[in-house]
Amino acid sequence: MPDNYFQPRELECPCCGRNNFSPGLLGILNSMRRTFNRPLILNSACRCRNYDLKLNLKKLRKDFERRKMRNGLIYRIAVEEESLKIRASSHIKGLAADIRVSSPSEMDEVLREVYQYVAPVIQRVGINFEKGFVHIDLDTEKPQCICWGY
Ligand SMILES: [Zn+2]
Ligand SMILES: [Zn+2]
DSSP: OOSOOOOHHHHSOTTTOOOOOOHHHHHHHHHHHHHHTSOOOEEEOOOOHHHHHHHHHHHHHHHHHHHTOOOHHHHHHHHHHHHHHHHTOTTTTTOEEEEEOOSHHHHHHHHHHHHHHBTTTBOEEEEETTTTEEEEEOOTTSOSSEEEEO
16 A cells, blocks of 8 residues: 555645645545545645635635625725735645545545544544535644534
8 A cells, every 4th residue: 555645736736836735634644545445635735825815815705795795894804804814824834634525425434534533633623515625734823622614
């Protein structure tokens, strides 16, 4: 069995190739990959600041369209809040991965495996049912023992 199933292309920033991916997180992903015995697809791993900003602004714009907010001031405050969040993105730090799940049973499988690592290793898990991915990160500068939905 190979030690590493992930090509640099799967880990690097899609826009510029930046790759500062955490060896510790790579080890966890490889261990999950061995357990599943099927390809483990990452929606997102490393991001540069520009790419992360682009993704977040796209999401922000969608949120605003949904809420039909037209007030420029509110928009500006939200952009500022978003940029604070971006500065701290675990993806920029190379400490995060979004694992794609394409069915409820895959979500189950990934979460079951992730929970094996929760405390002491993975303490931060984000779940997005709508888009179908599980975010995990090893960012110790953020609150630990936390699970959230998007
Ligand atoms: Zn980039
Ligand atoms: Zn993520």
